[in-house]
Amino acid sequence: MNPSAAGSGIYNESMNGSPPTLGLIAGQGRLPLLVAAGMKASGARVVCVGLRDQFDAALPGECDSFAAAGLARPGRWIRILRRGGVREAVMVGGVRKTRMHDPLRILRHLPDWRALVMWYNHLRHDRRNAAVLAALADELARGGITLIDSTTYIPDHLATMDVMTRAQPTAMQQQDIDFAWPLLMKLVELGIGQSMAVRERDVIAVEAVEGTAAMIARAGELCRAKGWTLLKTASAGHDMRTDVPSIGVETIRQMKEAGGGVRDVRGCIALGAGRVILIDKPAVLEAADKAGIAIVGI
Numbered sequence: 356m357n358p359s360a361a362g363s364g365i366y367n368e369s370m371n372g373s374p375p376t377l378g379l380i381a382g383q384g385r386l387p388l389l390v391a392a393g394m395k396a397s398g399a400r401v402v403c404v405g406l407r408d409q410f411d412a413a414l415p416g417e418c419d420s421f422a423a424a425g426l427a428r429p430g431r432w433i434r435i436l437r438r439g440g441v442r443e444a445v446m447v448g449g450v451r452k453t454r455m456h457d458p459l460r461i462l463r464h465l466p467d468w469r470a471l472v473m474w475y476n477h478l479r480h481d482r483r484n485a486a487v488l489a490a491l492a493d494e495l496a497r498g499g500i501t502l503i504d505s506t507t508y509i510p511d512h513l514a515t516m517d518v519m520t521r522a523q524p525t526a527m528q529q530q531d532i533d534f535a536w537p538l539l540m541k542l543v544e545l546g547i548g549q550s551m552a553v554r555e556r557d558v559i560a561v562e563a564v565e566g567t568a569a570m571i572a573r574a575g576e577l578c579r580a581k582g583w584t585l586l587k588t589a590s591a592g593h594d595m596r597t598d599v600p601s602i603g604v605e606t607i608r609q610m611k612e613a614g615g616g617v618r619d620v621r622g623c624i625a626l627g628a629g630r631v632i633l634i635d636k637p638a639v640l641e642a643a644d645k646a647g648i649a650i651v652g653i
Contacts, residue, residue: 375398375399377399378441379402379446381404384411385635389509389635390445390508391417393509395417397508403420404432404436406425409426429494433498436500442500443501445505445596446491446596447505492597502596504595512632512633513632514628515652516652519652520640520644520648522650523621524584527555528622532584532623535584535586539587543588547562549567549587552584552586553586554580554584560574572609578614581614582623585624586624588600588630593630602639607646608642610622621648
């Protein structure tokens with residue numbers, strides 16, 4: 356077992372010496388794969404619930420036990436995890452926010468009674484992402500499953516302070532970060548979005564429900580000048596059990612295509628240190644250096 360995990364108090368091995376069991380509730384993308392690998396490296400047995408039509412096809416092979424479940428069926432999540440001996444779990448991976456506003460979402464997702472009660476009691480008048488995730492965490496706790504900090508088993512993939520790439524930000528980009536970071540912090544505290552694009556102290560685009568990728572594309576359409584800066588973070592009181600902001604190799608590709616970085620005009624990404632996940636950090640930093648994009652932790 357990883358000594359740091361063993362001393363965290365998150366779980367303990369059973370009295371008969373069998374490995375501890377951890378739960379994983381997995382949405383889209385590569386992040387659940389990294390978390391599963393981190394759990395396994397700590398010596399734990401991994402029981403996974405993959406959200407149907409969301410999880411990566413490679414994920415079942417990375418877990419000791421795997422079952423798929425509907426997006427709006429937390430009762431099934433709980434039953435799967437409890438049968439597997441899970442008491443503590445991590446919930447990671449994307450679910451497109453626009454699906455929350457699908458007018459046919461009730462028919463598409465066939466919610467179970469737990470989801471319906473949760474919706475009626477907590478979400479009728481507040482369907483913000485944070486409210487949905489907090490309600491889910493509370494419902495899981497009522498079912499005997501405690502959600503823990505989703506970054507617990509991937510500490511090496513978190514943004515750290517200062518420049519993380521060989522590429523360095525330009526003086527203009529550093530000025531843009533100094534100018535825009537306080538603005539971004541106000542946006543995240545208001546729950547509007549987690550990202551912003553800026554160039555020469557001019558805010559090009561702000562993320563809302565469309566997500567970071569769509570905002571990057573919009574910034575590229577609005578700003579013909581190359582080398583703009585992307586800023587991304589979470590609020591000071593962000594619930595790290597759910598929806599931790601992240602970037603990946605795909606983010607670097609998208610930013611390069613949108614003019615956020617080219618070889619002769621460097622781009623820049625500023626991330627909240629300890630608040631943003633780099634999905635496969637070594638690969639992200641390598642891709643950024645190849646694209647001429649500096650990544651800075653704030």
